[in-house]
Amino acid sequence: MKYQFNAYGHPNIRGAHKTTFELTKDAELSLRGDCIIGVNADFNLKEIKKFIEYSIKNDNKKIQITLKIGKKNKKIHETINAEINTYFNSDKEIVIRKTDFISERTFAIMANKSAFDLNRDLISFLKENKGKISITIKNKQ
Numbered sequence: 001m002k003y004q005f006n007a008y009g010h011p012n013i014r015g016a017h018k019t020t021f022e023l024t025k026d027a028e029l030s031l032r033g034d035c036i037i038g039v040n041a042d043f044n045l046k047e048i049k050k051f052i053e054y055s056i057k058n059d060n061k062k063i064q065i066t067l068k069i070g071k072k073n074k075k076i077h078e079t080i081n082a083e084i085n086t087y088f089n090s091d092k093e094i095v096i097r098k099t100d101f102i103s104e105r106t107f108a109i110m111a112n113k114s115a116f117d118l119n120r121d122l123i124s125f126l127k128e129n130k131g132k133i134s135i136t137i138k139n140k141q
Contacts, residue, residue: 002138003051007038009126009133014115021115023135024093035095035115037067037126038133045091048107055084055139062140063108065096067118069125069133076122081140082108 010029015021017035024033025041055061061084068077082096089104096108115123125131 001051001054002136003043003047004134004136005041005043007041007133007135009128009130010036010039011127011130013037013123013127015118015120015123015126017115019098019114020095021113021118022093022095026092037115037118037123038135041094041135043094043135045089048088048094051137052084052086052088056086058139060139061086064138064140065108065111066136066138067122067133068136069122069131076119076125078113078119078122080111080113082111084108 007023012029012031014034015037020035022036023038023041024036027040029036029039063082063084065080066077085102085106088107093105094107095105096111097106098111098114100109
């Protein structure tokens with residue numbers, strides 16, 4: 001199963017946090033939010049809960065998160081491997097963590113990348129162009 005949604009860049013995106021990255025439905029972002037890589041996210045909690053239920057039912061909590069942007073002359077994508085948090089319950093933000101810390105804002109744990117680890121061209125594009133980022137979450141085979 002897979003779930004897709006979009007988010008957008010913002011001039012204050014820094015992508016500097018070393019253990020997390022976040023996508024938020026908020027439209028504004030301060031410089032303090034150094035883990036946030038996308039604003040105005042259009043994810044639907046009900047649909048994400050269906051994805052989580054499917055993952056539990058199929059005993060497959062390993063997921064792959066793909067971030068994609070399209071530039072005129074090149075496309076940039078980033079793939080993150082993680083484990084789903086079955087207790088996720090936020091309709092405002094999605095947090096991906098390298099650690100095993102769980103809260104209802106935490107969508108995934110034990111990720112292999114944080115905001116700091118993401119492709120700098122991706123971060124620059126989101127910061128400079130307020131561009132759209134497409135996010136796909138799917139179960140790993």
